[in-house]
Structures are given as structure tokens and as C-alpha cells.
Amino acid sequence: MAYDKFNILTSTAVPLPIENVDTDQIIPARFLKATERKGFGDNLFRDWRYHSDNTPKEHFVLNNPIYGGKILVGGKNFGSGSSREHAAWAVYDYGFRCVVSSFFADIFRNNCLNVGVLPVQVSPEFLDTIFKSLEQNPKTELTVDLPAQTISIAGTEHSESFAINDYKKDNLLNGFDDIDYLLNIKEDIQQFAQNTPL
């Protein structure tokens, strides 16, 4: 599925300093009944964001007008649990292009990379610094530089590099997806299939 290319992103950020945020929180199962990829952002963090009568929970950060931007900053082990790609779709559809955490669950990380959301893993100390900066000044901007593989807090010396493999980096920079790549090596795949033991 096509997505916007990612290069350098400078934006304010939304802090969510909770650990082990699972994909059932990001998008509850009852919102997975669609047969198209549309409108998942409306239900991002649905049960943390809204009461059962659909009125907003004022203390949840997405309902706090002083926070906003294209970067979501989450606690350790972000995206655990269910493999539902709908979670990454919801994050993207809401308007986030980057999720920062000190640790990501594998499947969620992979799903993000496949839909154009950049997962940036930072040290626990740097994550803490980001949370503190956002608490002190909600308008703090972060700069995520994909070509240089760095994340920095604007107007400060705080900066850290992050890892991403060259292949995925190239995909995100150009808006490519894995299927384009795989379709290009279809003959290799068919040859391999002829010799599989199972």
C-alpha cells in the first residue's frame, strides 16, 4: 500500500509515558471488522480516549490540546500483543509518521515499517529526556533525520542515533514496499518452490 515518503521530520510530539502499550489498546478488536483500510485513526486508543458514551476522557493525552504533532513517544515495549496491522494503520491514519520508544515489540515494528511509520528506538535515558522536555515544554520539537539516522531535541544538544537496516531505510525514503521487491524476484521464488521438501 502506498504511503508518503519519509525523509527529515521536525515536529512537536505527543507523550504517552506508559509501558507495554499493547495493540489492543492502540486499536481494540471490535474495530477490526472493516474490509478496507479506512478511518482507523478515529479509533486510535479508543478506550483510553473515550468514555463508553463516546465523550472524550479529558485526561488522556490525545484529548489535551497542548500536545500535538506527527511524532508519538511511548514507554518501553510499545506495540506488544496482537499482530493486527490495524494498529499501525491507526497510528498512521491519525497523523503520526514516527513512533519513538526505548523498545518495540517485533511485529508492531515490522508492521510500522511496512506502512510508512518510522519506529525510532532510543536509549531509556534519551526517552526519559524526551518525556521530561515535553513535560516542561509541550511545544518542544523533535527532529527525526532518517538519512542521517539521528533523532534530536530541537534547540538543545540532546541527540542520539538510531538503527534501521539499509533496505528498509531505502524503502521509506522512496515510498517503496516489499511486494514491489518480491514481485521483481518472482522467478527466483518459483525456482526455489520447485525444490522445497514440503
Added chain:
Amino acid sequence: MVKRIENGPDVFFIDRHLVHEVTSPVAFLGLKNRNIKVLYPERTFATADHNTPTRNQHLPVKDKLSANQLRALEENATQHGIPYWGLGHEKNGIVHVIGPENGITVPGATIVCGDSHTSTHGAFGAIAFGIGTSEVEMVLSTQCIMQPKPKSMRITIDGALNAAVTPKDVALYIISKLTTSGATGYFVEYAGEVFRNMSMEGRMTVCNLSIEMGARGGMIAPDEKTYNYIQGREYTPEGTAWDKAMTYWDTLYSDSDATFDKEITFSASDIEPMITYGTNPGMGIGISNGIPTAEAVGGGAATYEKSLNYMDFNEGEAMIGKPIDFVFLGSCTNGRIEDFRAFASIIKGRKKADNVTAWLVPGSHRVEEAIKEEGILDILHESGFELREPGCSACLAMNDDKIPAGKYAVSTSNRNFEGRQGPGARTLLASPLVAAAAAVTGKVTDPRELMELQEA
């Protein structure tokens, strides 16, 4: 492996692919948009499970969105020539229950599904893991996915298990020690006497829960039990194909001098029946223990407090004796025949507690048939329980089987996340024995007490 990309992921060929109605429609839509067909339809199998009602399956599905998703799966499978086992089909059931039942799951196979509990199939020595919908589309269109190489971990448990300690308890124990992210980035091999002695059903329960400590997958080396289980099933290789596969399977074992990135050892005698008290599967304790303090658990205190607030529990409280409202027996974790046998062994001769609503949901029609054939259904009925029709049901509450807000459910499923079993629902994960003990007493009860009474 088809190809290795330098400083990138590996291209993996997928031997068997399972699809269900929830994570596949957008993938099929992707194929349509690219105007391509499924490359190897004979390697993909489709079942309806996540969204299906567990009552009156012969009637049209009432929920319009669910019905639409089920119809989409049927149309997509039919259009692409994929075997499809929808509602009412004799092979229908939860994707991770029907795979092994039909011989789709075999040792050494690479198996994926748009479902994190695909790790279940590792019980057969398969390389099995959950994927996202973009990857479902990759498998449908090219039979491959692209994944970085995981690190390896071996968890060894030797010794004999204590009374009333089931494979579910072993898994919850491991997760409680490693935490919900302790195996992230790893592929886990389970080794040692405890797993060697386990039935195939038990091994499936353990491997199923690998994802709950973050692992990409879990695996147990195949042995005679594995081959006996798979032989003669519909999609298991036969004749010369079996011999050829056997030659391949013989090469699968970890060398005795194999090294793992991480080695962890536990002792079987330390494990007692487990129960969870919080909102992730790592928050489990031996059932006779009290709820630990935030300090003892480590990690973020705010997160811990949020979790206990959701459960309306306090540090230091005993789990035994806590009143419960619902019991759920089922899911890809504990919805197999052995789980129903275990449940029946406790409730036999007793009555369901009046304050408990019990949902007993077999993992498949085959399991349902076995429950009837073995006389378990009669035991359930005599004790005041009824059996529902197969599906994922209250494990993720996509259908009508939702635990109401604020209510407590002892559940044999795999996740106690906030709202997992319904908005506001509070889940205590446990084994079928603990679930049965709760179902007849109306509160959290140590199953060993009831077993001793039976023996006395």
C-alpha cells in the same frame, strides 16, 4: 530461504499459510489493486474464526460488519481457489487448532498467519510466527516474506511437574519470569524433560504463548509423539512424500553443541498453578501467593499502578478467594480436547456456582465431536454447564461473547490486556483446572484442594 539481502532482511519462502477473516481482506484488496493472483493457492488455507458467533451458527450472522467480513473471506478464497472452511464446515475452527488437526502443520515447515499466536505450530518443530496484513499480501502474491534474522534463546526445564500444574502454568510461569517483553527479538526453543513429556496439545499451549513474552516464535524439536500425531492426517505427506519429508525432518535437530544467544533454565518443581492479577500476561503469580508490590516487580511504578487500578486490586492481596463472575474455557491456547478433559475432571460431580456465567467454547468442530464422543458433554450438562460452537469467542470479544465492564473472568485464553475480553472487562488468565475450580466455587480457588477432595 530464497535470498539474503545485505544489511537487510532475508527473503523467506512460506510453506503453509493460514488466513482468517479479520487480517486478510485488505491483503486480498491489495492483490486486486495490483491485478495479481495468488501465486500458490494450494499453500494457503482459510477458516472463519475471529468474528463468528458461538451460538446458532446455522443462522445468518446478525452483526452486519462481521457478516460482511465473513462473506469477503468466502469470496476471496473462492475466487483465488484457496481451500475455505467457513461456518458450519466440518473442518471449521480456530486457525491454530485446525492447522494441526488437518496435517497442515508439519515439522520444519515455515508457517505464517496474520495472527500473533501462529507460534502455536512450533509445537511440531515448525518455524511458525505471526505476521501483519502487508505480509499476508506478500505471501498471497509471492509466497514469501522479508524478515530480519531473529536471535536464538533456549529455555530448558527439567524435573517433574507438581500436581495440577499444566502446560498453561508452565508457560505463564516462564512469562512471569521473563516479563512480557523478555523474549522480544528472539526465537525460542523449549527443551528438557518437561516439554519432552508433554502431549502435543500441551506443547501447542506452550508454543502458543511464546508471543506473550515478545518472542517471534517458539519451537519444540519433533519426536515420535510428533510423527505419530501428524501421520495419516489429510494434508500430511504420504508414501514417498512422507519418506522424503522424514529425511528432511531428521536434519532439523539442534546439534548437541549448538549455541544460543541466550540460555535460560528453570526447575519444574518450582512451578505451581498460576494465575494473573494484572493487565499483561507477564503479571502472573503462583495461585497461593499475594499480589506483589511495584518494587518487587520492577519496571515503571505508574504503569503498575494503572494496571492494578484497572483490575481494582491492591498490592499484597491474596488471589485465592477473590470472587469472580465469568469463566471462559477455550481459545487457541486452551480450546483442545485435553483442556476439556481437564476441566471436566474438576467439575465432575459438582455444580456450577450460581454467580458464575460460564462460556465453554471448543477450538474446532473436531474438538466438539471428541467432547461428545468421550462423554464429556454429559459431565458438563450434569454440572449445569453448556457447550457453545467453535470460534475465538471471548478471547478477543469480536463477536457477542463480551465480558461486561467491571466483571471478573477467569479465562483460559492468552491475554489479560485492558478491555481484551470486552470494554472494561477484567481478565485473570489461568489453566483449565483453575478455571474449572473457579467455575464451581465462584471464586479463585486452588484446584489442588478440589483434587484432594476427589481423591479422599
